[in-house]
Amino acid sequence: xxxHLYIKNILLATTVALSLSACEDFLTEKPYGQLTSxxxxxxxxxxxxxxxxxxxxxxxxxxxxxxxxxxFLAGDDISTHPASNKQPLREHDQFSVxxxxxxxxxxxxxxxxxxxxxxxxxxxxxxxxxxxxxDIKQALAQAHYxxxxxxxxxxxxxxxxPVMLEEEIDYNxxxxxxxxxxxxxxxxxxxxxxxCPAMYSSEPxxxxxxxxxVSQGAVKATMAYVYMCMAGWPLNKGTEYYDLAAQKAExxxxxxxxxxxxxxLLDQYSQVYSMAYNDNNPEVLLGIxxxxxxxxxxxxxxxxLLDMKxxxxxxxxxxxxxxxEFPEGPRKDATYFPKxxxxxxxxxxxxxxxDPPSREVVAPVFMKTAESSERGMEFDYTNPTPLSSxxxxxxxxxxxxxxxxxxxxxxGRSGKVTAKAVEMLNRVRNRADGKASNxxxxxxxxxxxxxxxxxxxxxxxxxxxxAGLASRARDMFRMYRYKDHFEFRKENPxxxxxxxxxxxxxxxxxxxxxxxxxxxPYPYEDAILNPGLKQ
Numbered sequence: 001x002x003x004h005l006y007i008k009n010i011l012l013a014t015t016v017a018l019s020l021s022a023c024e025d026f027l028t029e030k031p032y033g034q035l036t037s038x039x040x041x042x043x044x045x046x047x048x049x050x051x052x053x054x055x056x057x058x059x060x061x062x063x064x065x066x067x068x069x070x071x072f073l074a075g076d077d078i079s080t081h082p083a084s085n086k087q088p089l090r091e092h093d094q095f096s097v098x099x100x101x102x103x104x105x106x107x108x109x110x111x112x113x114x115x116x117x118x119x120x121x122x123x124x125x126x127x128x129x130x131x132x133x134x135d136i137k138q139a140l141a142q143a144h145y146x147x148x149x150x151x152x153x154x155x156x157x158x159x160x161x162p163v164m165l166e167e168e169i170d171y172n173x174x175x176x177x178x179x180x181x182x183x184x185x186x187x188x189x190x191x192x193x194x195x196c197p198a199m200y201s202s203e204p205x206x207x208x209x210x211x212x213x214v215s216q217g218a219v220k221a222t223m224a225y226v227y228m229c230m231a232g233w234p235l236n237k238g239t240e241y242y243d244l245a246a247q248k249a250e251x252x253x254x255x256x257x258x259x260x261x262x263x264x265l266l267d268q269y270s271q272v273y274s275m276a277y278n279d280n281n282p283e284v285l286l287g288i289x290x291x292x293x294x295x296x297x298x299x300x301x302x303x304x305l306l307d308m309k310x311x312x313x314x315x316x317x318x319x320x321x322x323x324x325e326f327p328e329g330p331r332k333d334a335t336y337f338p339k340x341x342x343x344x345x346x347x348x349x350x351x352x353x354x355d356p357p358s359r360e361v362v363a364p365v366f367m368k369t370a371e372s373s374e375r376g377m378e379f380d381y382t383n384p385t386p387l388s389s390x391x392x393x394x395x396x397x398x399x400x401x402x403x404x405x406x407x408x409x410x411x412g413r414s415g416k417v418t419a420k421a422v423e424m425l426n427r428v429r430n431r432a433d434g435k436a437s438n439x440x441x442x443x444x445x446x447x448x449x450x451x452x453x454x455x456x457x458x459x460x461x462x463x464x465x466x467a468g469l470a471s472r473a474r475d476m477f478r479m480y481r482y483k484d485h486f487e488f489r490k491e492n493p494x495x496x497x498x499x500x501x502x503x504x505x506x507x508x509x510x511x512x513x514x515x516x517x518x519x520x521p522y523p524y525e526d527a528i529l530n531p532g533l534k535q
Contacts, residue, residue, distance in 0.1 A: 040124070041127055041128045047135065050121050050125065051121065051143075053120075054114070054117040054120075054121060057113050057114050058114055058146055058288060059288055059290065059295050060110070061113060062288055062297070062395055062466055063295070063296075063297035063395075065298075065299075065466070066107070068107065068110070068466060069092075071092055071157055071519075072473045073092035073093040073316075074473045074482055075471060075473030075474075075485075076321065076485045077318065077322045077472040078462075078473075079093050079317055079318070079319045079363065080314075081306065081314045081506070081507075082360065082508070087101075088101050088103035093509075094510070095509065096511060096517070098521065099523060099527065101520075104522075104524075105526065108158075108522075108523050108526060111150045111153055111154050112150070114147070117143075117146075118143040118144070118146045118147035119164065120167055121139055121140065122144060122147070123166065125143070138197065140191065141191060141192045141193075141195025141219075142192070142196065144189070144192045144195075145192035145196065145219060145222070148184075148185045151181055151188075152222075156229065156474055159518075160177055162530065171529060172531065173530065178234060179235060182230055186223070189222060189223050193219045196213075196219050197216060198215060198216045199262065208279050209280060212287075212289060215285070217252050217256075217261045218398055220249075220252050221285050221398050221402075221406075222398065223245075223248045224247075224403065227248065228241070228242065228410055229478045231478075232478030232480070233477065233478055233480040234518075239414050246414060249404075249407035250420075252403050253420075264283065265401060266281070266431075267431070268330060269330050270334040273334070273396075275371070275378055278393055279394070283399050283401065284397075285397075285400060285403070286396075286398045287395060287396050287397060288395040288397065290393070290394065291392050292390050292392045297466075299371075300389060300390070301313045301388075301389050303368075303463070304387070305317060306361070307342055307359060308340055308342060308365075309342060309345055310341065310384060310386055310387050311386040316366065317365055318336060318363055318366055318462070318463060319364075319505065320364065320503055321495060323336065324497065327432065329432055329433045330433070331459060331460075335366065335367065335368065337365045337381050338381065339381065340365055340381075341382065349498065350362070350363065351498060360506065362503055363505070366463035366464075367381070368464050373385055373386070396466075397469055401428050401460050402460060404428050405425065405428060405457035405460060406453070406470075408421040408450075408453035409454050410453075412447065412449030412452075413450040417445070417449050419442055421449060422441060422442050422444070425452055428456050428460065432460075440452055457470070457475060458472045458475060486509060
């Protein structure tokens, strides 16, 4: 039976995880009943338990969308419900987030819980006796990675943030600039790159022929995307950083080609999010693994509309323009429901409605998170059986196809076109089309190559945000494309989705653009405690 990095001493690991978790937010600390580093890290079991605790905190932080869902709704691929209880989501979709948004505090808190768990290891692991230098190096590397991941999430969502490098809470921590936060991220990733192996040799870090823990290839891929973000808005470091991004992505690609890494594309896009490859997906460079009995996540019902027969929460749905422009083929067929089953028990096109209109949301529905109620079985959209809210699908942080797209885009934005970049992009598109279409060529201009890489990446990961390092929204953020989408959503034109059938978005967008809409506000509850957040 699959476990989530269950190392020898489960009770000890759970105790450590609880001691590292904030109570209400990362600025509110209740010291009683918590373990301290004194007396801990006295054995290999302690070191293992601290890593298990870190991964438990990571899994929790990404296991439900009120913990991990932030500005992903600012992307042009995904929207939400215009009413119901979706206000925390809708504010992001409308580029109008308030500081008392009920999700903000938990999303902020979860990042700092991960950081605190990572700091516990970073600041103490080296004094563990009778443990090999290699074991300590790998533990430190993994902790540095997850701290970098969390600060990357913070800096791309809030901009300037407090930086915590100790286990204690500093109630007056000043905000660090975006550039300073990125410097810490790169420093952590450099340590992780040096310490994480290409392939772990034993459980629980490796299982079913794949890495479960953070590996060298995953770190290099993360560095590639971080460089791309630094090249774009708001730092706008440009060509030099696109070159660095291309270099890191190419290291991953070359490692996969020469056998250093095992990564490869699955033959069919429909396999990417299938249960058949849930535990052994060779395309996933980094995933977060779940088990319904122990570490279930609350994902399966979020993408289902409220009026669907299988049940659903209606948290997210596809945006119509993005669906319309999405190239036809197997990738699109596997991304969206082919038909949706409504309360009448009948299958309909997603644009079906009565006259006068009776459905609150008429929109494409993403199928990537869909999961059968029967364990191990593939989801069947024609089956009306109500679904459980608990799931065990692996949350995919980085996939190889994304690295191919980042490489092509970075090469193009650095002013070049290479045969290798074109080949990587064709690999992605050929699978998407289900045939050797080879639509990209070296006759493209650098700008065309860059935009092709950007677009292919958007289609590869459309609607998927749970732990993804690079959601569509984050791509748009670094390219400063929120403003254009904001103006389009304000206009909200009717779009022809089938001959003679016109539909538009259910959620309205109003107001005048300014760059403050690029970021989320600091949570009100935390700003009360830390004066620095009131800036």
